[in-house]
Amino acid sequence: MDRKEQMSKLKKELIEEMGVYFESQDILSPLSSRIFALLALVGYDGVTFDEIVEELEVSKSSVSTNLQLLQSMGRISYYTKPGDRKRYFKISVNDMVNRLDDKIDSWQKERKLHEKVANYRKEIIAISNKTNSEIQKDLSFNIHYIEFVDKMIENLQKLKTNILITINQEK
Amino acid sequence: MDRKEQMSKLKKELIEEMGVYFESQDILSPLSSRIFALLALVGYDGVTFDEIVEELEVSKSSVSTNLQLLQSMGRISYYTKPGDRKRYFKISVNDMVNRLDDKIDSWQKERKLHEKVANYRKEIIAISNKTNSEIQKDLSFNIHYIEFVDKMIENLQKLKTNILITINQEK
DNA sequence: CTTTTAGTTCGGCAAAAACCGAACTAAAAG
DNA sequence: CTTTTAGTTCGGTTTTTGCCGAACTAAAAG
Known part of the structure; x- marks a missing residue:
């Protein structure tokens, strides 16, 4: 297993660990927790919709619903890059x-x-x-x-x- | 409505209000929260099994299950009075x-x-x-x-x- | 030894939560 | 104007939660 694979495995483990924590702590649904964990881990740059689908291996519909949930709670937000239709989701500044x-x-x-x-x-x-x-x-x-x-x-x-x-x- | 009725109504309202709070805060089941609220309100003397059933208007089996739950979490305990078979449940000292x-x-x-x-x-x-x-x-x-x-x-x-x-x- | 008391256990059921796929939409690209 | 992209919406299914009644048990009372 090379370095990149190792890091990706570590990433998945960290997301799971943080996910469990957020789930019990902040009373978020399992998927909301994982998404939030992923965003927390990636940080500044943010993550696109499809990256979330891929990384967490879940359906688009579930991602959509849970992103809306997190946004309505004010916990995440997104920005766009000019000439790029994708949304980059990240944890709210505050x-x-x-x-x-x-x-x-x-x-x-x-x-x-x-x-x-x-x-x-x-x-x-x-x-x-x-x-x-x-x-x-x-x-x-x-x-x-x-x-x-x-x-x-x-x-x-x-x-x-x-x-x-x-x-x-x-x- | 006389004084006693007023107090009993106030008691029920307080239990409900505290119950809602514990439910969201401490991640307890609805009934566990109500039971805990009742015990918190009554305080020192504690409450018997049947008093819980009566006050909260729930089944014995539910009370039994939720009391066990709260005990296993270390949140409540009980004492007995000599010559009295009933258990008096109260919030753990600590x-x-x-x-x-x-x-x-x-x-x-x-x-x-x-x-x-x-x-x-x-x-x-x-x-x-x-x-x-x-x-x-x-x-x-x-x-x-x-x-x-x-x-x-x-x-x-x-x-x-x-x-x-x-x-x-x-x- | 029988009955009562005080509570437990277990199977069942209803409602809510959580996720999914398929069809849809709105905006940009071609 | 058609196609693609990026995401949304909706109906359905599976799991989990939470409570209940009925039958049961262990210990005390009669």
Whole structure:
């Protein structure tokens, strides 16, 4: 097996490994994950429709559907070269930033839920005239956790601005 | 509608809202999510098998299966009261810590993948004798990102030790 | 020893997810 | 105006997921 074959095998293995990761992590369909992995691996230049069909050995229709899906999620985009009808698909420039935003949103949602639960518990305590110490314990944990979530959000926001700075430097 | 009915309605709404969140966030089945939400809401005392069946209006078999699932994931556990055959299910004491561990693992996985991709790119550059500047750009982004991931992992670990300290204080 | 309780196991079924091939379309090339 | 290219759309099939009821089991109660 020569060098090129070795690299192509490595490529396939990497795509599979990344694919499995994205599938579980970002809740993408198997094929969407593989496509995204391929785009991530190839990077700057992007990949054409037919290259995806060939590399992943899947039907055109599936590629079409999943590319549309990824685009509608804002995770990928494409550019064209003058005098070339093909589309070159690549990961959105700010995909990483978007994903961080999603993570921040998610933590904020969790925060709100914890607040609601805390309010529910306060109500319960108010109704049952006997001051139930176990619910008090649960409640204080809620409140603690909200503080942690705030810290987490802060950290993610810092990370985001750091990444934005780097992206601007690279340009 | 009296106070009790109001609270029970609020409870159902909260369970549904939390359920939807867990379903998308933690990749749990719909019922697993609802059960987990119920346990989270009730807190310290825990909930019996039959209470779950009643509150969520689902079959015993589904509850059984999903409880086993959640237990095998280490997300819930149960205790028994002397002279009472029922099991009282509740969220694992260190579920939060476990989830943080999972998140750390996930970032570490992502880090490893980025390293592999970086190595792949280095190989590609080595093979193509012409020093391709676009791949270089991709590569430098890889390396930057790995640094960010490291910071993220560090933050999560800090958060974890903070939580562990709090848990020990509560005891 | 029989009955009840508390939960488990298993086969089945309905709905959703994921992919495919074949026919189609819109724009560029010839 | 016809053909080719590059991708889309749609109907159908296969797999997977998620729940259910009915029969079962193990342990405690009577």
